[in-house]
Amino acid sequence: MQDLKVTLIQSDLHWEDPTANLAMFEEKIWQIGQQTDVIVLPEMFTTGFSMHAHRLAEMMNLRTFKWMRQMADQTGALILGSFIANVHDRHYNRLLWMEPGGNYKTYDKRHLFRMAEENHVYTPGESLLIGHWKGWRICPLICYDLRFPVWSRNRWNASLKKLSYDLLVYVANWPQVRANAWDTLLRARAIENLSYTVGVNRVGIDGNGIEYNGQSSVIGFKGDAIFSVEGAETVKTIELSANALQAYRERFPAYLDADDFSIEMEVEEKDYLHGLS
Numbered sequence: 001m002q003d004l005k006v007t008l009i010q011s012d013l014h015w016e017d018p019t020a021n022l023a024m025f026e027e028k029i030w031q032i033g034q035q036t037d038v039i040v041l042p043e044m045f046t047t048g049f050s051m052h053a054h055r056l057a058e059m060m061n062l063r064t065f066k067w068m069r070q071m072a073d074q075t076g077a078l079i080l081g082s083f084i085a086n087v088h089d090r091h092y093n094r095l096l097w098m099e100p101g102g103n104y105k106t107y108d109k110r111h112l113f114r115m116a117e118e119n120h121v122y123t124p125g126e127s128l129l130i131g132h133w134k135g136w137r138i139c140p141l142i143c144y145d146l147r148f149p150v151w152s153r154n155r156w157n158a159s160l161k162k163l164s165y166d167l168l169v170y171v172a173n174w175p176q177v178r179a180n181a182w183d184t185l186l187r188a189r190a191i192e193n194l195s196y197t198v199g200v201n202r203v204g205i206d207g208n209g210i211e212y213n214g215q216s217s218v219i220g221f222k223g224d225a226i227f228s229v230e231g232a233e234t235v236k237t238i239e240l241s242a243n244a245l246q247a248y249r250e251r252f253p254a255y256l257d258a259d260d261f262s263i264e265m266e267v268e269e270k271d272y273l274h275g276l277s
Helices: 018-030 063-075 143-147 176-193 242-251 267-276
Strands: 004-010 038-040 078-087 090-098 104-108 131-133 136-142 167-171 196-200 203-205 211-219 225-230 234-240
Touching (some): 004 211, 063 090, 063 104, 078 136, 078 167, 104 136, 136 143, 167 176
Antiparallel strands (some): 078 090, 090 104, 196 211, 203 211
16 A cells, blocks of 8 residues: 545535536646545535436436546546436436546445435445555445444454455535534544545535535544535645554554444345346
């Protein structure tokens, strides 16, 4: 593992306007002004947190997919962000992991925000994504997933003598009214998983009148805020130390005392999701 440069892009969003948002984020990506390894965009960065999936959803390999591939190729960076995807006539809040050269992975939001009726519009994801990039193992998740620590638990692999991941990333549209929970839970996820944790949120007011204050953050593996910004649109690159992470895990191997467990899904849901694959 070498040190990893991660760029957070905290921005207002044009409500339900993918064309405007893609143009805006392209400009912000060029504002980075230095080499970076990972670029993180907010949740539903092309539309805002909309429940109008029937008219906003995209098929895979179309506009957003091609745009992310172009940005990854031009910057040489891994790009992470979620959009509204249509797969087999089902809608997903889908995070796209896009590498230069077109290699990609997907993660579908597991925990759907029922208070906004997201669970009535979108289909929940089936499994975690842990990808490898520049020697780091990265686990990207989406917004409401932050409240569910079992789903994000960093597991120790005794045979490989490794934890599952080194960096936990949350992309979000997390409202200002619950900003304290956002900050507290990001720190908790970092502490309990002995992992760097990055949260990228939006700012501004969406089409439903909901206000967002950003508070995008990089949290260290001991729960300290390495970087946090509130309110303003921001493009910020932070370098994460691989040596510091490894040294701390060796000095404080709390993961060796973690409880073992498994996650069971409803049989009907597993069968249904298997049929979509």
